[in-house]
């Protein structure tokens with residue numbers, strides 16, 4: 014996608030126990046509206062903000078992980094605007110003295126090479142409340158406000174316009190998300206915990222801002238749609254208008270905001286109730302855990318994994334830890350089974366990796382490694398283990414899935430040769446495919462317990478013995 | 484008890500728990516200080532019907548000390564005024580002369596104390612709002628050091644300038660009330676220093692008292708100036724060393740004050756939109772229209788003016804010229820104080836340039852702003868300042884203002900106590 | 909010099925309306941006050957970090973929120989636990 018220029022503004026909720034400026038719990042998602050609200054986050058007259066140290070600590074971890082420069086002091090400012098979800102008529106955010114400047118995120122670029130996406134800044138701010146519109150957003154005659162979300166800590170990460178495609182944007186966000194999880198500052202399971210605004214333009218044309226992308230999967234979709242829209246305008250000789258558009262998740266499209274791009278004048282000024290914060294010293298004291306890139310490299314070296322497996326298995330810290338627990342003495346086998354099979358089965362069930370007991374999974378790997386069950390049975394056992402509450406050994410026992418002794422397979426081969434003379438004849442006539450059909454029949458008779466790699470050879474032997482080729 | 488001066492917006496039946504250092508004493512609370520379960524209006528129609536679900540820290544401390552809260556006092560709307568005429572609930576009259584204003588914006592608190600309706604009162608001071616009415620009504624009022632009294636629960640007008648403070652009929656009373664409210668509070672993270680635990684020592688011998696020229700300049704009524712100079716002579720007669728000094732940063736102080744307070748106010752008052760409290764917003768209209776209707780209908784003219792001045796001062800293209808420069812001026816005032824307080828222990832001068840105005844006399848907004856010229860410097864620098872009665876002009880009280888080092892409210896109290904003891908004798 | 913149009917624009921930013929019949933007098937007074945502020949123009953720009961204090965932060969320890977009735981008690985209108993607000997479209 015040559016000529017595409019993309020920059021992102023990513024908002025992530027920090028996974029603190031309390032809000033940014035008041036001691037209300039952030040654990041509101043299972044509760045009714047306006048149940049996690051106090052005078053401060055409701056913006057009652059006379060209340061004052063008190064900064065949550067953990068939120069600042071978390072934001073500094075992120076800044077450090079992405080190689081940002083942390084100034085000696087940072088400061089909160091007020092962003093003044095009116096909106097029904099904003100209880101104070103301003104948002105406490107950071108403006109000209111943010112928590113962190115510069116830095117970069119490394120992703121795999123479209124050319125397959127490592128690419129450095131520069132960061133402009135990272136700052137902390139408070140989330141507004143949530144608006145609900147009964148009977149569909151557009152036609153509702155009034156808004157309903159839930160202030161439970163009001164005051165939840167966010168970090169806003171702003172990238173330079175260094176991305177060249179929707180795929181790169183998606184990769185950046187995936188990498189960012191993984192890093193935040195490694196840093197233990199973010200919970201991706203919480204609905205609405207990551208929101209993205211994207212600036213996108215075709216080189217030489219006006220820039221459009223897409224707001225309201227509320228999932229990382231939506232980013233690629235929204236950008237792809239928007240680039241197509243802009244390209245088609247340009248092809249038709251229509252100028253791309255500088256505007257703000259909204260992403261419509263359900264339809265995968267963007268639409269013009271009905272409000273004109275007002276000339277915003279947010280009248281930022283330093284929050285008088287919060288003197289500057291000293292942050293450089295705090296940042297210096299932070300010790301980062303092993304981050305995804307380092308762990309990926311270690312997995313390749315220490316366990317001999319392929320780059321693909323190493324990347325997949327380090328995609329989130331829970332998965333990486335799971336892999337390391339079950340790696341045992343055959344990490345490559347473990348990697349294959351975790352990355353290629355287990356993840357797919359979990360995805361299909363919409364379940365997290367944490368829902369699988371590593372001990373059971375290790376038992377399954379042991380069965381596979383010893384050759385007691387076939388790969389095919391392995392998948393069957395895994396599915397049963399995931400869906401029920403049975404140990405792999407018990408499943409194999411109950412269903413008789415252990416690889417069968419020679420006698421049964423030999424008998425089945427003899428029977429098949431007797432029962433399918435046409436296929437035998439085809440094989441002998443030189444149509445090699447026929448052996449696959451016969452193998453299938455043997456599998457059927459043995460209910461899949463024959464080792465498929467062995468079976469082809471033994472069948473060929475039996476056919477050779479049974480009669481001469483013509 | 485009657486309230487002939489309209490000192491209160493709401494009277495309360497005092498319920499004193501009976502123990503603590505305020506036991507048996509009535510305390511009036513300015514109506515911009517939040518009281519749980521009791522309406523808190525800030526003198527504004529836009530807060531009609533609002534009942535805070537929590538107590539301000541200062542109110543909590545007054546209750547804990549056994550103080551009997553007997554009402555919420557009248558004030559200029561959100562503290563924006565020097566006369567208490569800008570109240571949405573009508574003006575307060577000066578108990579010393581009911582044709583005159585009590586000063587503002589804590590005019591209700593001052594009138595209540597001056598008229599004996601309350602023993603003590605809490606006021607708030609953003610640019611002189613405790614000291615001005617104390618001077619006009621002939622009582623004592625202290626603006627404590629910024630950061631010494633929790634602002635949690637004080638409805639913000641200009642956060643970086645204002646503080647809650649004590650008002651009473653004697654320096655001793657003011658000191659007692661400061662002991663009660665000058666306690667830490669983790670909810671106000673701009674608090675500093677140690678709790679105030681001082682008993683006044685009425686002694687000024689050997690202290691150096693600076694007298695800035697600028698406090699006796701143009702606009703200061705010569706009779707007021709003469710009364711205050713006489714009071715400073717009294718301090719000298721008690722052993723103080725009087726030192727003439729100069730404070731050139733005064734030239735920009737008032738402009739810096741009004742730019743800063745209106746800027747902060749324009750933001751602080753954005754929350755009054757009729758959604759969460761106050762008069763109902765019309766929810767069937769688009770939000771800007773709906774907010775504009777409710778805000779225009781319920782804010783008074785002076786509040787509207789200051790919101791617009793502040794919005795202008797912060798707006799794109801003007802920020803550097805107004806807000807930015809005001810912060811320079813503010814830093815210059817702090818630097819002047821720092822320099823002077825290396826030479827002297829306190830500064831002395833008049834609290835107000837004149838005696839109390841007649842009702843309706845200050846109709847022009849700029850003339851009203853100019854009346855604050857002598858009180859705003861202490862707010863810009865966050866230093867403590869007290870007003871003590873020091874005589875009369877035409878039968879109307881004059882206040883002596885003593886300003887001290889930050890977090891040295893104790894010295895200001897001591898010197899005021901020394902003066903008070905001498906004139907009482 | 910700020911004209912009536914500019915006053916209207918500023919008022920719009922603040923969600924405030926100055927009645928048209930008050931506008932001329934309001935604008936005159938507004939300008940007199942701004943003229944007074946001109947004295948600041950004799951000064952240079954302030955550097956950042958003039959505030960000597962630093963924020964003291966609090967621990968991440970939850971405390972009970974308000975009961976929902978208390979949250980809604982002051983709201984002019986509520987519905988199903990939400991607070992009613994103007995529409996945004």
Ligand SMILES: [Zn+2]
Pocket residue numbers: 032035036037049050051052053054055164973
């Ligand atoms: Zn809260």
